[in-house]
Amino acid sequence: MMRTLLDTYQLTLRALRESARQPALEIGNVFIPMFFFAVTVGAIGNVAGRAFGVDNYTGFQLPVAVLQAVAGASGTAGLGTVTDIERGYFDKLMLTPAPRISLVLGRLCADGVRVMALTILITVVGLIAGSGMKTGPLGVVVLVTMGGVFGLAYSGLGLALALKTGSAQAAQLGFLIFFPLVFLSPAFAPKQVFAPWLQFLATINPVTYIVEGMRALVLDGWDAGSLAGAFGSIAGLGIFTLTLVLLALRSRTA
Amino acid sequence: MGVGTRPLRKPQRRPRLRTAGRRVDLPHRDGIRGARTIEAIAAHGLVKHFNGDVRAVDGIDLSVAEGEIFAFLGANGSGKTTTVRMLTTLLRPTAGSAAVAGFDVLRRASAVRRRIGVALQEAGLDDLQTGRELLSLQARLYEVPAREVAARATHLLRVVDLEDAADRRIKTYSGGMRRRLDLAAALVHRPGVVFLDEPTTGLDPISREAIWRYVGELNRGEGVTFFLTTQYLEEADRLAHNVAIMDRGRIVAEGSPEELKSAIGTDVVTLRIEGGSDELARAEQAVRRFDGVEDVRAVDDAVIVYVREGSAAIARLVLLLDEASLRAREVTLARPTLDDVFLQRTGHHLDAEDRTIEGPAARGQADGTRP
Numbered sequence A: 001m002m003r004t005l006l007d008t009y010q011l012t013l014r015a016l017r018e019s020a021r022q023p024a025l026e027i028g029n030v031f032i033p034m035f036f037f038a039v040t041v042g043a044i045g046n047v048a049g050r051a052f053g054v055d056n057y058t059g060f061q062l063p064v065a066v067l068q069a070v071a072g073a074s075g076t077a078g079l080g081t082v083t084d085i086e087r088g089y090f091d092k093l094m095l096t097p098a099p100r101i102s103l104v105l106g107r108l109c110a111d112g113v114r115v116m117a118l119t120i121l122i123t124v125v126g127l128i129a130g131s132g133m134k135t136g137p138l139g140v141v142v143l144v145t146m147g148g149v150f151g152l153a154y155s156g157l158g159l160a161l162a163l164k165t166g167s168a169q170a171a172q173l174g175f176l177i178f179f180p181l182v183f184l185s186p187a188f189a190p191k192q193v194f195a196p197w198l199q200f201l202a203t204i205n206p207v208t209y210i211v212e213g214m215r216a217l218v219l220d221g222w223d224a225g226s227l228a229g230a231f232g233s234i235a236g237l238g239i240f241t242l243t244l245v246l247l248a249l250r251s252r253t254a
Numbered sequence B: 001m002g003v004g005t006r007p008l009r010k011p012q013r014r015p016r017l018r019t020a021g022r023r024v025d026l027p028h029r030d031g032i033r034g035a036r037t038i039e040a041i042a043a044h045g046l047v048k049h050f051n052g053d054v055r056a057v058d059g060i061d062l063s064v065a066e067g068e069i070f071a072f073l074g075a076n077g078s079g080k081t082t083t084v085r086m087l088t089t090l091l092r093p094t095a096g097s098a099a100v101a102g103f104d105v106l107r108r109a110s111a112v113r114r115r116i117g118v119a120l121q122e123a124g125l126d127d128l129q130t131g132r133e134l135l136s137l138q139a140r141l142y143e144v145p146a147r148e149v150a151a152r153a154t155h156l157l158r159v160v161d162l163e164d165a166a167d168r169r170i171k172t173y174s175g176g177m178r179r180r181l182d183l184a185a186a187l188v189h190r191p192g193v194v195f196l197d198e199p200t201t202g203l204d205p206i207s208r209e210a211i212w213r214y215v216g217e218l219n220r221g222e223g224v225t226f227f228l229t230t231q232y233l234e235e236a237d238r239l240a241h242n243v244a245i246m247d248r249g250r251i252v253a254e255g256s257p258e259e260l261k262s263a264i265g266t267d268v269v270t271l272r273i274e275g276g277s278d279e280l281a282r283a284e285q286a287v288r289r290f291d292g293v294e295d296v297r298a299v300d301d302a303v304i305v306y307v308r309e310g311s312a313a314i315a316r317l318v319l320l321l322d323e324a325s326l327r328a329r330e331v332t333l334a335r336p337t338l339d340d341v342f343l344q345r346t347g348h349h350l351d352a353e354d355r356t357i358e359g360p361a362a363r364g365q366a367d368g369t370r371p
Helices: A002-020 A024-052 A057-073 A076-087 A089-094 A100-128 A136-165 A173-183 A196-204 A206-220 A224-251 B080-087 B109-115 B131-141 B146-159 B175-187 B205-222 B233-239 B257-263 B277-287 B310-323 B338-346 B360-365
Strands: B016-019 B022-025 B039-050 B054-065 B069-073 B095-100 B116-119 B193-197 B225-230 B242-247 B250-255 B267-273 B293-299 B302-307 B328-334
Touching (some): A002 A076, A002 B131, A024 A057, A024 A100, A057 A136, A057 A206, A076 A089, A076 A100, A076 A136, A089 A100, A100 A136, A136 A173, A136 A206, A173 A206, A206 A224, B039 B080, B039 B225, B054 B080, B054 B225, B069 B080, B080 B095, B080 B193, B080 B225, B109 B116, B131 B175, B146 B175, B175 B205, B205 B225, B205 B233, B242 B257, B250 B257, B250 B338, B257 B338, B277 B293, B277 B302, B277 B310, B302 B338, B310 B328
Parallel strands (some): B069 B242, B116 B193, B193 B225
Antiparallel strands (some): B039 B054, B039 B095, B242 B250, B267 B328, B293 B302
């Protein structure tokens, strides 16, 4: 166990160092969520109260910006792994006695850390724009943690595809899959105003519970049910993607 | 040794074993009753099929003693790299078993990895790290004590002559520098067994000599066992204590370089025949009438004759050609090389560009059986 933690730590540092040396790749991860945050609030914010009873639309959109940051940043684990595979460095890592799970957790944890950094940035911008934070500083900590853990869990999808296919295009499918999940959630309006078919899809969409959990921290206060739903969805997603990752990793030595 | 193999065991260079700080010369395998050689690598019936019908490795038996430099010689696609990947736990065998450093590669894979160093055919490096960072990370993943990591990295960078480039990113390194760094990464944890998959392919002669020198020094000085694959005959001839020739997934010959060369006859007479394929075929038939001939191959525009006492045989061979109204425009006499061994065992030259030149005798070697 200690070996797994130590090696995961070293490989996380390596992945973060890699990101720091490619700052241009982070520009999109910062710009896209900020852009959509600003545009969405600007376009709908003034009518959100009348249209569906949301007075603080800035706060309403803050979690969506965080989720968009997750979508962008969570492809790095997969793309970085594809690069390692193409260069032969992944084999070199596989040849070490490091536990196999460390090889993948290192990448996933690095993505989690990057998402947490983005979440902090988005939250600061959101606070400046007037989103407020009903749960105070501790709520910010929980929000950042939730974003980071969700980023770690979601990155597993791109990583699994990268390990299975060795293809950069396949590794980026996680980003494409994410957008339907966001739009099928109460990202832009409360679930109550959805058409019945959309309400149903939103109800079975795990991203819905993550959005609502984050939104509760910003707008409503401490809500155990919402937080449990959010962390439960993240945990379920994490178990699913990590299973895919380990199966894909095993297939590389078949 | 494997099934169907007649061991070729004249006295070899003695493998050495470091025991409690002393070097101990191990006895030879043959000639000493009860002698045992410690195996660094052993494989029995090793098989690897891909997609059900691609038989990349088709039954390998091998034994490599501690302290030995063992070379796998074969053309592209002969199965060398696949064998290395199975022995180093990167691939699961379809059948058979193997043990490296005393541990089964399937059941104790982690223990194997802890004890081996590997430099694969492609120098697998991370371009965004510096040489020092890469070696430091390798050292940590190999559980080198934290207080020794920096010193170990610095030492290895000095050994492979990369001290000046240590803090530059690897993407700025030349091919030779990358290969040397890859070798250093394979040695960072002082393994007892090192696998080198075509370590000098694509390198300039100076870099190649440097790699050979490091390998020789480590083998002689530290008793490190090396298992290397190569397409270069000179590399196998100069470095290896024992050589296995691989063709189409099977070992077709094995022994020390001297044993392999001696086994095919003492001399090689090459007769370049004037004319076309008809003349070549007639020339091959003509020289077969010479009593001292051990083997004959027709390759390109030449008939290659393996004889004892080649200097005495040349005149008779030329006479046989003359009697058949044929002329040799060039006649050369040489001692057999590993290329001659390769040609005899596989029916084609070992050519780095994978150009296969087959002679009529190649068809008789299609079953790939060992001598």
